[in-house]
Structures are given as C-alpha cells and as structure tokens.
Amino acid sequence: MAEKLVLIDGHSILNRAFFGLPDLTNSEGLHTNAVYGFLNIMFKILEEEKPQYLTVAFDVHEPTFRHKMYDGYKGTRKPMADELRQQVPLMKEMLRSMGVTVVELPGYEADDILGTISHLAEQRGMQVSVISGDRDLLQLATEQIQIRIPKTKKTGTEIENYYAKDVLARYQVTPKEFIDVKALQGDTSDNIPGVPGIGEKTASALIAQYHSIEAVHEDAANVKPPRASKNILEYWDQAVMSKELATIILDAPVVYDFEQAKLDGIASLYTDEAYKMCKRLEFKNLLSRFEHADNAKEEALSFTILDNEMIANAFLLNLKSGFAFAFTQTETGIAISIADGEHLVYIPSTEQYEEQKLAAAFADAVIRIAKQDETAVFETAEVKKTLRYLLTHGISLNPYRNHFYDRTIAAYLINPTIGDYPYDLIAKDYLGQFLPSKDELIGKKNHEIETYLCHEANVTYRSYQLLLDRLDEMGMMQLFREIEMPLAFVLADMEQEGILMDKETLQEYGRTLQVSVDALESRIYEAAGEKFNINSPKQLGVILFEKMELPGAKKTKTGYSTSADVLEGLKGSYPIVADILEYRQLTKLKSTYADGLSNFVEADGRIRTSYNQTITATGRLSSTDPNLQNIPIRIELGKQIRKVFYPKAGCVFIDSDYSQIELRVLAHVSGDENLIEAFREGKDIHTSTASKVFSVPFDEVTTLQRRNAKAVNFGIVYGISAYGLSQDLGIGRKEAQEYIDQYFATYPKIKEFLDATVEDAKEKGYIKTMFGRIRPIPELSSGNFMTRQFGERVAMNSPIQGTAADIIKVAMIRVHDRLIQENYQARLLLQVHDELLIESPENEKEAVIALLEEEMRGAANLAVDLVVDTQIGKDWYEAH
DNA sequence: ACTATCACG
C-alpha cells in the first residue's frame, strides 16, 4: 500500500468550522468554535484515513500579495470576523502543541503550498488527500490526489470526495479544465475578472466542448452565444490573465521535509500540552480522546491508600490540625490531604474496616483536634456531604462547626452566578492548574475514585487561603463565617430529619386523578376528532391552531405557544381548551407530585430533600430530589397534597411565614417614609398601597384597585417594567406606565433607591445585600439593549430577594440552635423561602412557637417590624 | 441536551 499524506487547508477549514458551528466561548471569554470544529474535522479524517503524514497550510497575510482572502465561503468579502481572527493564533498554537507540521510561505497562498506539496508527494508515489472547503482546489485532483470537501450538516459532517474522475463526472470537465472554466467565468471573491457576459453555465459548456480557453479563442467565430463570441475576442487579454490567476502554483519554493511531517499514529497528537490546551478551551468532548490514549496525560497524583484498619486508625490517631478532607457517599471512603499534598491519604471502608468504624474514628480525630487546638480548621470540599455521612452513623459535629471551612460555599459567595464549583475549576481559577475532571476520572473507562477524592482534598487544601483572602477583600467574611457555614450544619440536620409522608394516601390520590385524566382525555380526542399526544405542545398546537383554526395563535420559535396564558383567553369560547387546561393541571399533579413524591419515600416513611446552598444567584436556597419548595397550594385540588405531609406521633406541625418580607426589606433599604408608615399602620399592604396610589380612602378601595396595587408591588420587587406589568394585568403598556408613575409619586424614595441601586451596580458591576452578599451583574455592560434591561431588573430585584434570603438564614440558625441548646425535641424540617416548618411534640408547642416567632422577628432589625404568621396543624395542609 | 410548560416563593 502506498503511503498517505493528509494536507489541510488551514484557513479554509477554520472558516468552515467557524460558520458551521454556534458561537462557543470558554470561561475566559475566548471564542473557540472554529478551533473546536477544525479539530473535529481533522480527527474524523485522520481516523478514516490513518495517514503516515500530516501537514496544515496557512496563508500568510501580506496584503501586497493577497489578491484574495480566505477560501470562498461567500461571494462578497467582508473583513474576517473578529471572533474568527482571534482563533487563528489559537489554532496554530494547538497544532504546534500536537506536533503537527504547519507550513506558511510569504508571497504565496495556502493553495499554492497545497498544490506544491501534493505534487511533490505524488511524484514520490504517495496517495494525497487535500482537505479544504474551497472548490478551486478541484484543479489539483488526479488519480493519486483526492480533494475532500467537508460539509457541516445537521446529521454531522459529511465529506464530498473528488479524484480526477469524480470531477469529470460531476462537472463534465477535467481538473485542469476547471482552471479554464474559472478563467472565463471569473470569481469576484478572488478578484478574477473572467470574461464579461460569460457566466457559470456558458463557461462550463464552452470548456466541455473546447477543453481550453485557447481553443475557444481560436474558434471564436463559431462560438455561441454571440455575446460570448464577441467578448472572448474583445477581452482576450483579460481571459489570459484570469487563467494565470486561477492556476494554482505547483512549484512554489516550499521547504518541506517529509520526515518532519510524519505522523506516528493519531495517538501521538494527544500530548500533555494539547491536553492542557483542550482543557483550557473547555473542549470536554475532545478530552475523552486523550483518556483513551495509552500514554498517561497527568503527572500522577501520589497518595497512599490506607486499607488496613490498624494502620488507618494509627494514622487518624496521629492526625494533627491542618488538613483538608473530602469524601463521597457512594463509594464510601475518606481522602485526607495534609501539608500541601505531601501526605495525601485515602482511607476506604472495607468489609473488615466497616463504614461505621471508619466514620467514628474519623469523627474522633476531628473532635480530638478541635478540643486540643481552638484555631484548628477542617477544610472540606462540601461540608454538608460529610455531615450527612456522619449523621447516618449517628454522629453530629454541630458543637465543632466553627472549625469547618467549605470550599464550595466560599467559591459560591465569591461568584454566585456559576452554579457549579468542581475542584478542577477551582484549581484552574485559583491555582492556575489544569486537572482532570471528575467525569474524566470516573468515566466509563476509568474508575479512579481514589484519585478523584485526593484531588478534591488537595485542591481544597491548597486553595484555602486564596479563597479566604478573596472573601475578606470582598467584605464577606462575616457572611461566610456567621451565616453560610453554620447554615450548612443546620441544613444537614434538616435533610437528615426528613418529613413523614403518607404514601398510601398519596397513591390513592394519584389513582383518583387518573380517573379524571382518562375522562378528560377522551373528551379532548372527541372534540379534536382524532387521538394525539396532548402532552406534546407541538401536536397540540397543530390541532388547536391549524386543524380547529382557533384564534389568537402566538408563535414560539418551535411552533405555536400553548401556554396557559394563551389558552386562558380561549377557554370561555372553546370547551376543548378548558378541558386541556384541566388535563394539564391534573397530569402535572399526578406525574410530578403523586407519582414523583411517592418514589422518594424511604423505608422509614420519611422523605428527604436536598438543599442546595450554592446554586441561586441571589442567595436563596433551592431544593431538589425531591423539590419540597414547590408543593402546590394556590389551587385547592393541588393543596390537598399537603395533607400527606404529617408529623410523627405525639407531634404537631408549626409553620411560620414572614408576611411581605420583600416589601418590608424594600421599605427599610429605601427608607421611604410612606411605605414605612403603611407597614406601621399594620393594615393590608396592597389595600393600603391602592388607597395611597389611587387617592381613595382605605375602606373604599375596590377589589380591582387592590389587585392592581398588588401587581405593582410585585412588579417593583421584580424590577419594574411597564411591559411586564401590562402583561400581568392584561392592560395596555401605557396604562401600566401610569400605575408605575403614580406608585413612584406616592413612594418617591423607592424610585430614588431603585435608580441609585442600578447606577451603583453599573459602576461596580455587582450589587450587595444588607448582609454583604454580592451578585455580579455583567449584563449591565452588555452592548445588547435587551440584555442590559434585564441587568437593570436584576439589579433592582437581587438586593431585595437576597436580603430576604439572608434574614431567613439567620433565623434558621438561631431557631435550630435554640431547639438543641434548650433541649427541645422539636426540629426544623423545611424552609420554603419565607416559611419555616417545625415538627414539635404537643407539649412543647407553645414554647416552640414563642421561640420560633421570636427568632424570626429578631433576625434583622429593620425600619419596619418583621411580622410572622404562625399556624399549627396535624398536617401541612392545616398548618399553612 | 434542549424546549415548553407549570409548580412554588
């Protein structure tokens, strides 16, 4: 078999990739789509062809010689997009890091380099594949030289292949004749004039007949059509020059060393340097290629596995302060890093050394050190995980919580808008180190759980001071130490506690729903005249707005909108719409709540959510698996679900929620006397607002006026916009603006505050809550109007939502601690943003209510009182 | 993996 050379037209393929892929950026903000696409095309080709040689050719941008720019993507030339230009040096760096030969030649185009090298290779008896997006290269095709043109399609990359015979078959001219076609036809993008009046069709036909422009010229008298006949004579000089321009040079003075271009298997491209670069550019898909390569890519992290009970125990007994640890629940084991990774230790639990024993020995070590050294700090990746693990073995570290540090919480406070803080990201951002990610280590092929855990521990240890310094600089030390860290312990206890759920009743409820769903389903099919999937917005949209021709069709980018606010307007006139809305409601209740929650009930009859403390941009918590912060309440049928949440024997539920906490925070931070006064009067705030805004006595406020005032109050908190308010109230934008103006006239300092907040945020790039929590708002400096508007609403909302979140967190810690310190059996179970649910023994309830309300009210000292409403019940339905 | 929808505050 002949040896094979793959030649890539660098700019052309980069250009193809750039336009064929959506804009990708890495977290540094570098545009990466073209580089990514290039590598994908290159790897695909290499895997297919397994060549012995590989070379990429680039144009050198020397304007004096450049009669054309990059390969023909579009007929008209625009300057290269900035986002693409930036990627050219990245691409070259990537190729260099892979050891790929890159050829550039001043004064010549990439085409000429490709032509010359492929010609050389052919003379040596090699097979050549030239990869380009440019059809001009088809003139190079021979029996040995194949031109391959990749096309990015929905289904992936498809490649058109041309040997000389394929060119003839497709274009009815030989590769050499292709030059002559172009000489006649011209190419504006390449500044080739051609012959006026001869276009694509005529040019091809003439060359197919005469085989060269010279032959056409000679027989000009007989050439049809007459316009071509005339012009070939008149513009002959121009035609000759065009032919010259269109001809790719085959003997450019390229210095080319075949030995250097040798490719020692595809795996030889997977170098350490290339791996790091893929990591930096965040090419997650490509990284997997590196793992499958035989040669190891990482300096191995060295650590010791202590799987012997005696040795592990001895180690734990000798442990002194100054370590970081990490662990995971599935493959139970603990990784400990001491003294900057010099002593990385992984202790797995085994059949001999059971989890229970390991957990106890580990906790003993922590407690011993904490008692010996009051400055000792235990650095964890995610402390709540560790705490849950220990709690399942009956161990609580609550008394020692001031000794703990949580890397993920620290990173979250520094930038709460990311949502995910894996160790490899922390290592990159704070240590400038590129580590394999968790997925790479525990992927399909690798099962290096120990390595993963040791990286966790090591990164935690080594980034500790850097993160802490950053928190200090940003003024968030107190927030971190006094709120977020203690809260993690509170949340661990709440999660571990869980909440009892009557699974039988819930399932019965589900069966009842199903009966109604079935009935609705057949009625909908009947009205529609056919069966279809009601759950498919696509199918539903077609049925309603095409087949049944309902009015008011609103389009989304995928089809018709069938959302509730569209259907709501139609349900009066079309019974099928009312049925669909009810069907939606019932199936939602069935799938998400009846079926969904049932699956989470554990053996002890309790259901345990997970609180995520590091996900929201504002500082709120979120709840998952299952989400217990969105249990239905607004509609009675859904609210029934709350009856299956019940307290254990001898206990009741005590449920307290803050009344209008966000508006109270707003009154405080704005200092608006009128709003403060309204709260001090203690009357219904929406009615009071209506009374002031519409200048009517309090007792004469109509329900409509109250409803409007309430909507405006919400709007203010969300970062008011006339459009948003008009949508909510179903009124005109102008009218909505009038409401807003009247509102601001009533509460002038609120407007001042909101304006000042936005202004400040624009200047600083972030907002701050009362407790010092920050949220960056990069949207404010966007060039896009809509994005900027969004940034302004966020700037108005976040300090309010965030401060309210801070306040309830303080309350949670205080309530939790008092319940324990004062020896109550009652326990905090749930938090729902402005609401706390406690399970309390009957005989404690009065005291616990008093305690709960006291701590919730006292969590912050505002210009207005924090008012708390409390209810007691035998289930969550009654208690809220 | 993304989109549409809808549950909560």
Next chain:
DNA sequence: ACGTACGTGATAGTT
C-alpha cells in the same frame, strides 16, 4: 424597533 416581569426544579417531548 425592540419584546421581559425576579428566583428556582421536575416532567414530558423532541433532537
């Protein structure tokens, strides 16, 4: 001319 109310998570359908 533009076209969204703020913050989440789960499910089903589609790609």
